[in-house]
Amino acid sequence: MSQRIVLIHATPLAVAPINDTFKLLWPEVEVSNLLDGALSVDRAKEATLTPRLYQRIDALVDYALSIDAAAVLFTCSAFGAAIEASAQGKTLPVLKPNEAMFEDALGKGRNIVMLATFGPAVKGMEEEFRELAAARQVDATLTSYVVPGARDALNAGNAHLHNQLIVEAAMQHQHADAILLAHFSMEIAYPQVSSAVSCAVLSSPQSAVNKLKRVMN
Template structure:
């Protein structure tokens, strides 16, 4: 909505005004608002949460596993991948509830168990920032490259900033 976009612009302008070299938003539900911020603040890099990970994932192959803990992420993220890429979604059942309960070990274990169903993919993209902590177990369970939103975003921001 225009009101929500204005709230995002206010936040992004505040960040830029305090000296931020780049901005990374961490919720994929607000893509149009984030895009408005990127246009408004150019040339300051403003990234959507998944864009860098998706860019990196498609360099790994044409079949990408998408592991998530929240079902609503699947229909919103799949269209972010370019044509010609096969996205294989997988929900880590119960992992989000475990995380919400503070049971980090169970969260990570459930993520790794679910990821086994993605072992035939070229790479696995972890669809939420909160899943990043499970990366080592997912790699161990699948033997595949595992990409996280924070890792990919930091690499892209560093590249864009020449750092």
């Protein structure tokens, strides 16, 4: 029987990129999608994760358990600490969106650049990276840049402009050992970015799917 992976989304922008990545890299696994579009809206209103947001994340994980999830993958990068808290005590893998990409990045070198399009997610992601690097005793630094206008373009349905802005930003930082595309919604820019720069480019959907395959097989 196929194992069920439940994807939990806080924005519809992440749904297609991660589902397409599963179809490409692990087509035989069963994938189910849960979307709470209000999560990203409410997160953008808060400077930090609130107790209520912690509760909502935990409730989504509990629901995934109730529908027989074998693993849970969150696709929005603005809830890292809440996902960690919910994962404690759970018997199944509960993955933060970027943990696998950060693990991969530590193997690429010391100078890591992360491009983001959703500002409220950046601080928490930087903290996650520093904690992981310290835990693994790797001397690596993460420098983040928010790409102005890219998220607005994607929200307006202009994927071409979204991708163009990300490519232009990436070309300014190809001196890095690796460039990270911070959000699942940025996966659509991956082919163009990886073709435009000389350094390694990592995307969170690809790293996450590959990690789940290793963990669950």
